[in-house]
Amino acid sequence: xxxxxxxxxxxxxxxxxxxxxxxxxxxxxxxxxxxxxxxxxxxxxxxxxxxxxxxxxxxxxxxxxxxxxxxxxxxxxxxxxxxxxxxxxxxxxxxxxxxxxxxxxxxxxxxxxxxxxxxxxxxxxxxxxxxxxxxxxxxxxxxx
Amino acid sequence: xxxxxxxxxxxxxxxxxxxxxxxxxxxxxxxxxxxxxxxxxxxxxxxxxxxxxxxxxxxxxxxxxxxxxxxxxxxxxxxxxxxxxxxxxxxxxxxxxxxxxxxxxxxxxxxxxxxxxxxxxxxxxxxxxxxxxxxxxxxxxxxxxxxxxxxxxxxxxxxxxxxxxxxxxxxxxxxxxxxxxxxxxxxx
Numbered sequence: 001x002x003x004x005x006x007x008x009x010x011x012x013x014x015x016x017x018x019x020x021x022x023x024x025x026x027x028x029x030x031x032x033x034x035x036x037x038x039x040x041x042x043x044x045x046x047x048x049x050x051x052x053x054x055x056x057x058x059x060x061x062x063x064x065x066x067x068x069x070x071x072x073x074x075x076x077x078x079x080x081x082x083x084x085x086x087x088x089x090x091x092x093x094x095x096x097x098x099x100x101x102x103x104x105x106x107x108x109x110x111x112x113x114x115x116x117x118x119x120x121x122x123x124x125x126x127x128x129x130x131x132x133x134x135x136x137x138x139x140x141x142x143x144x
Numbered sequence: 145x146x147x148x149x150x151x152x153x154x155x156x157x158x159x160x161x162x163x164x165x166x167x168x169x170x171x172x173x174x175x176x177x178x179x180x181x182x183x184x185x186x187x188x189x190x191x192x193x194x195x196x197x198x199x200x201x202x203x204x205x206x207x208x209x210x211x212x213x214x215x216x217x218x219x220x221x222x223x224x225x226x227x228x229x230x231x232x233x234x235x236x237x238x239x240x241x242x243x244x245x246x247x248x249x250x251x252x253x254x255x256x257x258x259x260x261x262x263x264x265x266x267x268x269x270x271x272x273x274x275x276x277x278x279x280x281x282x283x284x285x286x287x288x289x290x291x292x293x294x295x296x297x298x299x300x301x302x303x304x305x306x307x308x309x310x311x312x313x314x315x316x317x318x319x320x321x322x323x324x325x326x327x328x329x330x331x332x
Contacts, residue, residue, distance in 0.1 A: 015312040018287070025293070052319055053287065059268045060288020064183045067193060069175035073168045076200035081162060 010035035010042050019050025152217035160207040167204055174203075174218065177289065178225045184284040185229040187273050195228040202228075215298065222289065223299040226281045233277045271321035279314035282307055 005013075010032045017023045024032055036042045150169055158166035178199060182192035202224050210220055272280055278300060285291040285299055286307075293304040300307065 012308070012312065015315060016308040017293075017311070018315070023286075048319070049315070052315055052322075055264070055268045055322070056283050056287045056315075056318065058265060059272060060184055060284050061180075062265060064180050064189070064192075067175060067179050067196070069172050070168060072175060072197060072200055073171035075197060076171070076204045077164055077167060079201045079205055081205050 005031040005035045007035065007039060007042065010039075011045060014042065014045050014049050018053040019046045019048070020053060153212060156207055156210050156217050159204065160210070167207075170203070170217075171200060174221050175200075177218070178221060181222060181225050181281075181284055181289065182229055184272075184288065185226060185277055185281045186233070187277075187280065191232060192229070195232050196225060198228040198232075199224040215295070219291070219295055219298065222285065222291070222295075226285070226299045227301075230277055230281065267322060268318075271318050274321055275314055275317060279310060279317070282310045283314055283318075286311060 005028060009028070013024050013028060013032050014036075017025070021029055021033055036046055150166075152170060152173060155166045155170040155173075159170055175196070178196050179192060182196045182199075183189055186192040186195055199221065203221060210217065214220075272283075275283075281300060282296055285296045286293070291299070293307055296311075297304045297307045300310075302310075
């Protein structure tokens with residue numbers, strides 16, 4: 001035997017989904033139908049909803065004068081494919097970060113180790129040589 | 145001779161790779177429904193065409209972001225179209241009075257065909273103009289495009305439960321407007 005929904009839930013379904021049971025939620029359809037059969041008010045609501053369905057469906061599906069799809073496609077392709085990526089927040093952030101990297105040496109204010117210091121670095125073994133040569137200064141760390 | 149079927153799913157992959165011919169073919173498949181949805185949601189042909197053009201530009205530039213595991217190309221494009229319409233409405237804050245909506249020219253090819261049906265359609269059109277754009281979008285997608293509640297929710301960036309409420313309020317308001325606009329209730 002099919003268990004019926006509450007009157008309120010069946011009314012909610014009709015109000016939102018309309019009068020066609022085929023559009024009702026799959027898991028509640030049978031119960032809602034049983035509720036409608038048992039309650040004349042719900043049956044009246046379903047019939048009124050079906051009338052409105054016809055109006056909104058006709059409104060939604062009324063054909064519109066066709067546009068020019070080829071012209072629209074051509075116009076869309078005039079925009080560079082990476083344009084929106086650069087216009088987006090991520091793109092702007094990346095652009096700002098890149099400009100900082102380029103401009104940062106110009107505005108450097110702190111002391112910078114002279115080249116002669118680097119020349120005096122003694123490389124103890126091969127495993128640490130890379131880190132010694134490429135250890136950034138505090139200014140460079142800020143930039144990186 | 146073997147013809148390969150150019151479905152939206154296969155075309156979008158080529159569009160993502162920059163294939164202009166595939167894009168033109170895909171636009172040919174999506175343009176009609178996109179224009180219909182945009183016209184219904186925007187409530188204005190020129191506005192709809194601008195919104196659709198914005199959606200097509202996004203389709204071209206962001207095809208690589210389409211995720212087939214999250215739905216169909218058509219559903220993804222509907223979502224872009226609806227968002228374009230809603231964004232434009234938010235920016236422009238257009239308000240269409242019901243009187244103006246009643247004077248909007250019909251989009252039907254033959255303005256003299258089915259006069260009584262057109263009269264009813266114009267009344268529905270005028271009532272629809274009184275609804276919010278999100279309500280029109282929900283009705284257009286659910287009733288016009290046959291989208292499921294989950295698909296409507298995805299297009300509107302909300303939950304199916306919220307769309308239920310949105311549709312219920314829209315339909316209730318529409319019933320009230322149509323009842324108050326019945327010819328027998330007018331003074332004329």
